[in-house]
Amino acid sequence: MIRLNGRTEFQLAYYHPNGAHYERHRDALPTDDPEDTDQRRVTAVLYLNPGWTSGDGGELKIYGRLDKHGMPVGADRLVKPQLGKILLFLSGVVDHEVMASKKPRYALTSWMR
Numbered sequence: 001m002i003r004l005n006g007r008t009e010f011q012l013a014y015y016h017p018n019g020a021h022y023e024r025h026r027d028a029l030p031t032d033d034p035e036d037t038d039q040r041r042v043t044a045v046l047y048l049n050p051g052w053t054s055g056d057g058g059e060l061k062i063y064g065r066l067d068k069h070g071m072p073v074g075a076d077r078l079v080k081p082q083l084g085k086i087l088l089f090l091s092g093v094v095d096h097e098v099m100a101s102k103k104p105r106y107a108l109t110s111w112m113r
């Protein structure tokens with residue numbers, strides 16, 4: 001079960017077309033503790049880029065989960081930041097990275113706590 005406290009944070013991000021990117025990270029520490037209401041629980045990203053194509057870069061790379069030995073389970077995925085696409089994931093669980101962008105890239109992110 002995911003417990004949300006109703007406090008949602010928003011961010012409108014712009015990535016410059018000169019290769020702006022965001023290195024591999026998670027948006028929160030993983031936690032199941034219901035008392036810990038400060039952590040981000042769910043990340044939702046709405047992409048705002050019309051006409052985005054493969055050569056434009058700027059994909060969101062979702063890293064495959066690791067098993068208990070640190071070996072990847074399942075493939076990494078690349079998500080194009082196309083207008084109207086919404087992506088949801090668990091903030092404390094999913095490693096992700098924004099690849100270098102060759103076009104102006106806009107994304108509205110919300111973090112639900």
Ligand SMILES: O=C(O)CCC(=O)C(=O)O
Pocket residue numbers: 013022027045059060081096097098107109
């Ligand atoms: O813009 C995206 O695709 C994700 C951005 C991101 O990972 C973040 O702001 O934490």
Ligand SMILES: [Fe+2]
Pocket residue numbers: 025026027096
């Ligand atoms: Fe992130």
